[in-house]
Amino acid sequence: MISVITGASAGIGEAAAVELAGRGQQVVLVGRDPAKTARVAERVRAVSGTAPATFTCDYTSLDDVRRLGAELLARYDRIDVLINNAGVMTTARTLTRDGHETMIQVNHLAPFLLTNLLLERVTGRVITTSSRAGKTGRLDPADLNRDRRRWSGWLQYGDSKQANALFTVELARRLSGTGVSATCFHPGVIKTEFAAKTFMMWMVKNIPGMGQTTEQGASTMVHLATHPDGAAHPGRYFARSAPAAVPRGMTDPALAQALWDASSAAVTLRAGA
Numbered sequence: 001m002i003s004v005i006t007g008a009s010a011g012i013g014e015a016a017a018v019e020l021a022g023r024g025q026q027v028v029l030v031g032r033d034p035a036k037t038a039r040v041a042e043r044v045r046a047v048s049g050t051a052p053a054t055f056t057c058d059y060t061s062l063d064d065v066r067r068l069g070a071e072l073l074a075r076y077d078r079i080d081v082l083i084n085n086a087g088v089m090t091t092a093r094t095l096t097r098d099g100h101e102t103m104i105q106v107n108h109l110a111p112f113l114l115t116n117l118l119l120e121r122v123t124g125r126v127i128t129t130s131s132r133a134g135k136t137g138r139l140d141p142a143d144l145n146r147d148r149r150r151w152s153g154w155l156q157y158g159d160s161k162q163a164n165a166l167f168t169v170e171l172a173r174r175l176s177g178t179g180v181s182a183t184c185f186h187p188g189v190i191k192t193e194f195a196a197k198t199f200m201m202w203m204v205k206n207i208p209g210m211g212q213t214t215e216q217g218a219s220t221m222v223h224l225a226t227h228p229d230g231a232a233h234p235g236r237y238f239a240r241s242a243p244a245a246v247p248r249g250m251t252d253p254a255l256a257q258a259l260w261d262a263s264s265a266a267v268t269l270r271a272g273a
Contacts, residue, residue: 001020001024001025001026001080001081001124002025002026002028002076002078002079002080002081003020003025003026003027003028003079003080003081003082003083003225004027004028004030004072004076004079004081004082004083004118005017005020005027005028005029005030005083005085006030006031006057006083006084006085006086006111006114007030007031007085007086007087007129008027008029008030008031008037008040008085009029009031009032009033009036009037009039009040010031010036010040011214011217012085012129012187012214012217012218012221013031013083013085013086013218014040014043014214015213015214015215015217015218016083016085016218016221016222016225017029017040017043017044017052018040018043018044018047019215019218019222020222020225020226021044021047021048021052022047022048023226024048025081025225025226026050026052027044027052028052028053028054028055028072028076028079029041029044029052029053029054029055030054030055030056030057030068030086031054031055031056031057032056032057032058032059032086033056034054034056037054037056038054041054053075055068055071055072057086059086059088059105059106059110059111060096060097060098060102060105060106061096061097061098062096062098062105062109062110062113062267065110065113065114065117066113066117068114069113069114069117069118070117072118072121073117073118073120073121076121077121078121078122078123079118079121079122079123080122080123080124080125081124081125081126081127081225082114082115082118082122082125082126082127083127083128083129083221083225084111084114084115084126084127084128084129084164085128085129085221086106086110086111087106087107087129087160088102088103088106088107089103089153089157090102090103090153091152091153092153093151093153093156095145100144100145100266101144101145101146101151101156103153103156103157103159103160104144104145104156104159104160104163106160107157107160107161107163107164108144108160108163108164108167108263109144109263109266109267111128111164111167112167112263112267113267113269115167115171116267116269119180122180123179123180124179124180124181124231125180125181125182125183125224125225125230125231126168126171126175126180126181126182126183127182127183127184127185127221127224127225127230128164128167128168128182128183128184128185129164129184129185129187129221130161130164130165130168130184130185130186130237131157131161131164131186131187132161132186132239133154133157133158133161134158134161134162134163134164134165134237134246134250135158135162135246135247135249135250136154136155136158136162137158137159137160137161137162137163137249137250138155138158138159138162138249139159139162139163139166139249139255139259141255141258141259141261141262141263142262144159144163144262144263144266146159162249162250163259163263164184165184165237165246165250165251166250166251166252166255166256166259167184167256167259167260167263168182168183168184168235168236168237169235169250169251169252169253169256170253170256170257170259170260171235172234172235173235173253173256175234176234181230181231181232181233181234182234182235183224183230183233183234183235183236183237183238184236184237184238185220185221185224185237185238185239186220186237186238186239186244187217187218187220187221188216188217188220188239188240219241220238220239220240220241223238223241224238224241227241229241229242229243235251237250237251
């Protein structure tokens with residue numbers, strides 16, 4: 001099994017990489033920071049006996065995502081599991097060099113693009129890290145950057161996580177009958193450096209009982225990559241390793257298709273492809 005994991009240089013991506021390697025999978029690590037990714041690679045080598053391949057990518061550059069896609073296509077004839085886990089949360093509104101709001105690009109547009117670039121090689125599962133924050137999302141495919149609506153870090157983060165779920169719904173529809181499945185999941189509230197500058201995450205890290213370990217957070221990701229559930233429930237959102245109910249805004253097929261078309265235009269893929 002060849003599993004490509006983005007956001008593998010820390011947090012739940014790191015924990016999942018180590019666990020999957022320990023179960024005998026060939027993990028491929030993608031991270032933004034070369035030094036952190038190399039540290040995780042050493043942990044993987046320690047449990048598997050083999051040094052994993054590592055790739056770097058900065059999701060604030062769609063050209064860098066295209067470069068990563070080309071490198072992975074050149075290296076692998078197949079990818080059994082693609083795990084879209086890289087993400088960011090920030091309280092400061094910034095635009096990427098591509099002109100998109102940072103969270104919507106890093107959390108949605110970049111993995112959307114990478115998945116489309118690699119899809120011809122994916123033979124098994126596409127797993128995307130969403131969040132229960134998606135339940136608060138008010139996504140408008142015509143205004144992904146929130147240029148025309150009130151912006152706050154948590155509002156935009158909720159939109160981006162709603163986008164992860166809707167991307168999964170439409171991807172599963174497009175993959176129907178191919179033998180490739182798509183799912184997404186909520187990892188829980190984890191004690192990591194993610195969103196470290198927010199008060200909520202300060203509480204999670206410092207108040208006993210509020211947060212889970214990275215290994216606990218990675219458990220649903222590992223479950224979807226290894227258990228029959230990962231293939232048996234296409235398009236579904238999981239929490240605690242089981243399908244979970246979400247609001248209509250995270251499952252609406254018309255909204256999912258509209259988001260797909262808007263995302264295709266934003267990353268210059270052919271609309272509807």
